[in-house]
Structures are given as structure tokens and as C-alpha cells.
Amino acid sequence: MIQKLSLFIVLLCGVVSVGNAQVLDDDYDIEQQLLASTKQLNQFFKRFNGEENNKGVEFEPGDRQYRNARLRKRYLSMLFDEEYAQISKDLKTRFISDATKSDSPQFLGLRSDEWFAVVNTTFEYEGREEAITLYMEMQQEGLGYEWVISKVSFGRYKQMFDKQRGETKEFLHPMSHELDFMNLRKALVKNGSPESYTLADYEPDYLTLFIYEVKKGLLKFNTVNRIKFHFFSLDGWYFALNNFNRAGYNTGWLISDLTAINKPQKEQLLKIIYDQN
Numbered sequence: 001m002i003q004k005l006s007l008f009i010v011l012l013c014g015v016v017s018v019g020n021a022q023v024l025d026d027d028y029d030i031e032q033q034l035l036a037s038t039k040q041l042n043q044f045f046k047r048f049n050g051e052e053n054n055k056g057v058e059f060e061p062g063d064r065q066y067r068n069a070r071l072r073k074r075y076l077s078m079l080f081d082e083e084y085a086q087i088s089k090d091l092k093t094r095f096i097s098d099a100t101k102s103d104s105p106q107f108l109g110l111r112s113d114e115w116f117a118v119v120n121t122t123f124e125y126e127g128r129e130e131a132i133t134l135y136m137e138m139q140q141e142g143l144g145y146e147w148v149i150s151k152v153s154f155g156r157y158k159q160m161f162d163k164q165r166g167e168t169k170e171f172l173h174p175m176s177h178e179l180d181f182m183n184l185r186k187a188l189v190k191n192g193s194p195e196s197y198t199l200a201d202y203e204p205d206y207l208t209l210f211i212y213e214v215k216k217g218l219l220k221f222n223t224v225n226r227i228k229f230h231f232f233s234l235d236g237w238y239f240a241l242n243n244f245n246r247a248g249y250n251t252g253w254l255i256s257d258l259t260a261i262n263k264p265q266k267e268q269l270l271k272i273i274y275d276q277n
Helices: 001-036 041-049 067-078 089-101 155-160 184-188 208-215 261-273
Strands: 113-127 127-140 144-154 221-230 237-245 252-260
Touching: 041 067, 041 252, 067 089, 067 184, 067 237, 089 237, 089 252, 127 155, 144 155, 144 208, 208 221
Parallel strands: none
Antiparallel strands: 113 127, 113 221, 127 144, 221 237, 237 252
């Protein structure tokens, strides 16, 4: 009986040891994944610039590895979404080569004005949940910097200020001054189209309207749903970052869109991003 009990204890200890070893292996694997993932945007900048390795260790400016071109090429290749992004190997290679040129390397800066955030939010408006897109930029304020709302895109606003064009456009007769402009009544009645009576190049200021309705309590913030960062920081290139929350090493803030662009293409792309088409 004692022999059997002793054998059982030995076997049990073996099972526990194997179990503990498995737990340790799992913990190590999880730790490695967390170190490899680009959890914070600031980490993406440092890894892009070659100022931090893929284990989260920062290099001092005097370190020979600091912004080292060879290391940057290796780190940059790890900063792309490998699961969903349809980015060719050739395009990645060209992009990395341009960013790490020995005679004119290009780096990212948090204080640059060549990148911005698109923040998809939900607000309560007239008793309903509505999707509103906020465009955020970094600006200098005093001795520091701050994020500010630069533009707003809201479907309700676009419908409200959908100015008529061509033959269907309402207008005030050119002799209206002889009537003391009393025909303004039809221009300014409720449910009318007062925007039709504005200058040809009139552009509604959605941001001012947004702030007004927030201050009046007509728009009530609910939550942030998604954030995407857009970069035009590197000459001749555009890329975007999305946050991928998934298991594995290819996770965190990663490049999800990449394209080579010239100046006209940049202007057109900005119009698309800012929902101006």
C-alpha cells in the first residue's frame, strides 16, 4: 500500500511539474507576444525611427544601434498588418528603402503637422444614436502641444446644407432691391433652403455648428468606436495605422494602408479622407 502511495505521489509530482512547465511556457509565450506587439502609438514611432527594439528596450541617442539603418529595416518590416492589408512585398521594400536611405533617412515626429487622427464616435442627437467623425490634429499651445478637433463630418449636417445647383436652384430675383428685399421671406421660412441664397463658393462651417449644438446640449457624446491615423510625413508616401487587437505577434498599431503618391494624388486623397467628395 505504501509502495503504491509513493508511486502515486511520484506520478502526481510529475504531472504537476509538467503542468507548471506548460504554464511557464505559456506565460513566456504571452510575454514575448506582448513585447513584440506595438501596444502604444508612441512605440510605433520609436520602432519606426529605430529608437526602440522589438522587446521595448529604448536606445540612447549615443548608442550605435540608435536609428541604425540596418536595424530600422528589420523593425520596419514588422510594423505592417500581415493578416488583412493587401500591400505587396515590392511596395513594402520600396517604402522601407526610402525611409532608411543612408544619405537622407526619414523619421516620424509626434509634433509633425503631416499626420492626423480620424476618430469615429457615437453621439446622441434628437433621441437617436448618430455616427459622427472627428478629425484631430496636433497643435502647439504655449510651451507644449495638444490634440484639437480640426473638422467634423456628420451625415445630418451634409443633408441639411445640401445646396441646390443648376436650374433647380432657388434664387432672389435680380430686381429684388426694388421690393426692399421683402421676398427674403421665402428664403428664410422654416423648412426652406436658405443655403440656396448664399454665395456660389459658400461652404458651411460644420465644426462651429457642432460645437454650438454640443454647448446647447443638443449633441451628447456617447463613445469612441474606432481610431485611424493618417500619415503624409514621408516624401512621396501615404500610410495609415489601425489598431489590431488579436493573438500572436502581429498585433497592436500596424500599417494597414500604404501607397506611393505625388502632390495631386495627395490632395485628392485628403479630400476622400475628409469626406469632401
